[in-house]
Amino acid sequence: xxxxxxxxxxxxxxxxxxxxxxxxxxxxxxxxxxxxxxxxxxxxxxxxxxxxxxxxxxxxxxxxxxxxxxxxxxxxxxxxxxxxxxxxxxxxxxxxxxxxxxxxxxxxxxxxxxxxxxxxxxxxxxxxxxxxxxxxxxxxxxxxxxxxxxxxxxxxxxxxxxxxxxxxxxxxxxxxxxxxxxxxxxxxxxxxxxxxxxxxxxxxxxxxxxxxxxxxxxxxxxxxxxxxxxxxxxxxxxxxxxxxxxxxxxxxxxxxxxxxxxxxxxxxxxxxxxxxxxxxxxxxxxxxxxxxxxxxxxxxxxxxxxxxxxxxxxxxxxxxxxxxxxxxxxxxxxxxxxxxxxxxxxxxxxxxxxxxxxxxxxxxxxxxxxxxxxxxxxxx
Numbered sequence: 001x002x003x004x005x006x007x008x009x010x011x012x013x014x015x016x017x018x019x020x021x022x023x024x025x026x027x028x029x030x031x032x033x034x035x036x037x038x039x040x041x042x043x044x045x046x047x048x049x050x051x052x053x054x055x056x057x058x059x060x061x062x063x064x065x066x067x068x069x070x071x072x073x074x075x076x077x078x079x080x081x082x083x084x085x086x087x088x089x090x091x092x093x094x095x096x097x098x099x100x101x102x103x104x105x106x107x108x109x110x111x112x113x114x115x116x117x118x119x120x121x122x123x124x125x126x127x128x129x130x131x132x133x134x135x136x137x138x139x140x141x142x143x144x145x146x147x148x149x150x151x152x153x154x155x156x157x158x159x160x161x162x163x164x165x166x167x168x169x170x171x172x173x174x175x176x177x178x179x180x181x182x183x184x185x186x187x188x189x190x191x192x193x194x195x196x197x198x199x200x201x202x203x204x205x206x207x208x209x210x211x212x213x214x215x216x217x218x219x220x221x222x223x224x225x226x227x228x229x230x231x232x233x234x235x236x237x238x239x240x241x242x243x244x245x246x247x248x249x250x251x252x253x254x255x256x257x258x259x260x261x262x263x264x265x266x267x268x269x270x271x272x273x274x275x276x277x278x279x280x281x282x283x284x285x286x287x288x289x290x291x292x293x294x295x296x297x298x299x300x301x302x303x304x305x306x307x308x309x310x311x312x313x314x315x316x317x318x319x320x321x322x323x324x325x326x327x328x329x330x331x332x333x334x335x336x337x338x339x340x341x342x343x344x345x346x347x348x349x350x351x352x353x354x355x356x357x358x359x360x361x362x363x364x365x366x367x368x369x370x371x372x373x374x375x376x377x378x379x380x
Contacts, residue, residue: 001294001357008287008357011280012056012335012350016049018265018277019336026249026264027257027338041257041338048340052347059351060358064303067352071124074117075146081110082153099157108341111154111162116349118150118166119173119306126177127299133179140183160198160205161329165317167191169309176305212327225260228253229322233266233274240270257338259330262322277336281315288312291353294360304356307349 024042031040067074085091085098092102100107125143132139147170155163174184199205207222215223215230232248235241246267249256256264266274288308295301311334318333320326332339334346 001291001360004287004290005354005357008284008291008350008354011284011287012347015277015280015335019261019333019338020045020049021243022261022265022268022336023257023338025244025246025268026261029250030257044340045338045343048343049347052344055344055348056351056354059348060354062352062355064300064352064355064359067120067303068124068127068299071117071121075121075150078110078114078117079149079153082114082150082157085110085157097157097159099159106340108344111157111159112341112345114150114154115162115166115169115310116307116345118147119169119310120303121146122170122173122177123299123302123306126173126179126302127297130178130298133177136180136183136186140179144187155198159330161317161331164329165310165313165331168313169306172309173302173306176302208327212324215324225254226321226324226328229260229263230324232260232263233323236267236270236273238270239272240266240268243268259318259332259337260322261337262319262333265336266322278319281312281334284308285312288353291357291360295356296359296362300356300359304353307353311346311349 020042023045024039027041028038031042032038034040081101084101090101091098092100092107099109099111101110122143126133129139147166151163151166154166171184171188174187175181199209207218211218211222211226215226217223219227228248232246232253235247241247246256246264248267249264253260253263262274262277265277269276285308288304288311292301292305292308295304314331314334317326317329317331318337321328321331332342335343
């Protein structure tokens with residue numbers, strides 16, 4: 001797995017470099033007007049990048065099996081932090097949502113921690129409970145209750161995008177973890193009424209859905225952001241208008257340096273630039289899938305599958321949102337978008353993924369899919 005690890009590291013570094021360049025390009029003028037310094041967002045991203053690299057190299061050297069003993073502690077800590085965002089003078093709000101905990105000199109999103117704490121918890125649980133996971137009440141319900149508590153806390157912030165991401169990754173882990181399809185379908189059907197209420201009974205979410213179907217019906221309101229994204233992508237053409245030459249970043253496209261940074265990549269670097277970024281993420285998925293298939297044991301397989309699925313899903317959602325393929329959801333583009341806690345956690349999780357790859361093959365006999373490895377590789 002040495003080749004996969006090297007290629008994965010190269011892809012991560014290239015994406016991070018693209019992110020640094022594009023964050024400065026998209027935010028310099030906005031930062032100068034708002035904060036009096038062109039480098040306001042760039043300096044903060046570089047600080048988080050340094051912390052992320054430290055987390056990446058540290059966790060790439062830590063035996064991933066050590067996380068098993070911390071899985072339940074991690075999920076409890078995540079729930080406590082998710083609850084803390086609602087405490088006055090501790091939680092910080094922005095745009096009508098309370099998703100951050102402020103420590104004065106910096107703030108972070110507990111939901112980012114909850115993403116990977118949930119993955120570790122489910123990977124450990126599904127591995128340990130293989131003998132009972134087929135039982136609905138004894139095996140399947142307990143992790144669903146924990147998962148439900150996490151999702152309820154996040155949706156209350158509100159942050160439906162992160163809820164959907166965690167839920168989908170959890171479904172993938174349940175499937176890999178040999179949960180009965182009937183139980184998974186029961187959970188999906190049981191969640192549909194809540195999903196209906198969240199999507200269609202909440203006024204601003206319903207407006208987002210309507211804007212997705214016809215953004216030009218309200219071009220100055222709910223459809224404004226996606227229309228500006230279309231203009232940015234369309235203006236770029238094949239090769240773009242040139243690095244730093246975007247017009248949409250000049251206070252037309254909101255969140256240009258965060259959730260909609262892919263739109264500015266399309267405007268400044270054109271179709272060639274956006275396709276290059278997409279190809280890098282496809283290669284990341286391919287290498288990640290190889291690591292999953294060759295993990296040394298079942299826990300490693302579940303853990304790496306969760307990490308690869310989360311990063312890939314965030315990428316798919318972000319690109320789909322800015323291209324108008326799905327309704328707007330607030331998920332950053334991994335490695336590229338501005339965002340401190342998101343970048344730190346993604347890089348740390350990538351370090352864990354590298355450690356799984358490092359140990360691949362050491363304990364092949366403990367991997368329940370080992371004897372079917374050749375068949376799985378062929379299917380992959």
